[in-house]
Amino acid sequence: MLTPELEAFIVRMPKVELHLHLEGTIMPRTLLELAQRNHVEIPARDIEGVEQLFRYRNFGEFLTVYMALVRAIVYGEDFERLAYEAGIMLAGQQVRYAEVMLSPMQHLLRGMDMHEALAGTIAGFRRVERETGLLVRLGLDYGRQYGPELAWQVLEIAQATMSQGVVAWSIGGNEIGHPPEPFAEVFAAASNAGLRLMAHAGEVVGPTSVWGAVEALRVERLGHGIRSVEDPALVTYLREKQVVLDVCPTSNLRTGAAESWQRHPLRMLYDAGICVTLNTDDPTFFHTTLIDEYRKAVCYFGFNADDLCRLVLNAISAAFLPPPEQALLLRRVTRELTALRSELGV
Ligand SMILES: [Zn+2]
Numbered sequence: 424m425l426t427p428e429l430e431a432f433i434v435r436m437p438k439v440e441l442h443l444h445l446e447g448t449i450m451p452r453t454l455l456e457l458a459q460r461n462h463v464e465i466p467a468r469d470i471e472g473v474e475q476l477f478r479y480r481n482f483g484e485f486l487t488v489y490m491a492l493v494r495a496i497v498y499g500e501d502f503e504r505l506a507y508e509a510g511i512m513l514a515g516q517q518v519r520y521a522e523v524m525l526s527p528m529q530h531l532l533r534g535m536d537m538h539e540a541l542a543g544t545i546a547g548f549r550r551v552e553r554e555t556g557l558l559v560r561l562g563l564d565y566g567r568q569y570g571p572e573l574a575w576q577v578l579e580i581a582q583a584t585m586s587q588g589v590v591a592w593s594i595g596g597n598e599i600g601h602p603p604e605p606f607a608e609v610f611a612a613a614s615n616a617g618l619r620l621m622a623h624a625g626e627v628v629g630p631t632s633v634w635g636a637v638e639a640l641r642v643e644r645l646g647h648g649i650r651s652v653e654d655p656a657l658v659t660y661l662r663e664k665q666v667v668l669d670v671c672p673t674s675n676l677r678t679g680a681a682e683s684w685q686r687h688p689l690r691m692l693y694d695a696g697i698c699v700t701l702n703t704d705d706p707t708f709f710h711t712t713l714i715d716e717y718r719k720a721v722c723y724f725g726f727n728a729d730d731l732c733r734l735v736l737n738a739i740s741a742a743f744l745p746p747p748e749q750a751l752l753l754r755r756v757t758r759e760l761t762a763l764r765s766e767l768g769v
Pocket of ligand 1: 443444595623646704
């Protein structure tokens with residue numbers, strides 16, 4: 424039950440966000456301003472019009488809206504603004520560390536310079552770090568529907584920007600008809616280059632997609648992975664191999680990946696001993712915030728203060744940070760959680 428004390432704890436507790444797409448954080452006002460300034464036609468004229476677009480019957484519809492709107496983001500300075508606004512939004516929710524993905528193909532295919540986009544993004548997050556202390560690392564999320572051949576040039580961009588905070592390589596986009604296996608060589612090369620590995624899997628497609636991601640791509644973390652619950656052998660495998668599931672419940676409800684709150688498997692996966700983290704995915708497109716996801720963990724899944732702390736500590740253990748930075752973050756967050764729990768009596 425969401426008591427006033429638990430509500431206060433959720434608002435004030437230090438948090439970590441590991442599954443967040445930069446483009447999915449764009450605020451409707453920013454979207455409209457960028458579209459106008461960059462002379463990009465989008466199917467909305469005002470904030471209400473933008474909000475109207477955020478209704479989807481399935482993942483495909485979500486992807487279509489997403490692709491139509493992100494065209495408004497064109498220049499390095501646009502990415503800098505997005506990153507700055509996203510960072511302030513995160514810091515305002517007491518997020519101490521975040522990993523943020525960019526999806527390069529949708530921008531590259533419009534002729535954009537990804538180095539300019541990344542430089543802007545990095546500048547925006549550095550400014551947030553100076554102002555708030557929020558630490559952000561980046562990942563490139565390759566749209567699997569574009570096939571493995573084009574992934575190599577995106578991987579080159581990722582490698583070239585590793586010294587500036589790009590730490591992760593991932594595939595996302597349309598899971599249907601685009602299994603993980605053809606990307607095995609690209610993922611092996613990314614790992615050899617020192618990038619950490621993730622994949623969106625088990626969101627729209629079932630356990631076969633997750634098996635492919637863990638066995639062929641050897642990922643450390645899965646975006647969503649919720650349909651793993653359909654295969655008990657897979658659940659055992661994920662627990663034993665300590666593969667992390669970055670779960671985004673509201674996203675799953677909004678895209679139809681989960682039928683209802685009652686049928687969402689977050690609690691089952693958590694109780695099965697899998698390392699689960701809680702995330703927002705695309706907060707603007709799914710009308711959510713990280714604070715809301717924590718509230719929902721309590722209201723829909725019966726999580727208590729211990730469980731909420733476990734979710735944050737899971738995320739720290741799963742963060743793609745070097746061990747000394749990870750240990751520092753763990754110490755800081757543990758100290759803050761302990762102090763806050765004793766202050767609020769939760
Ligand atoms: Zn995602």
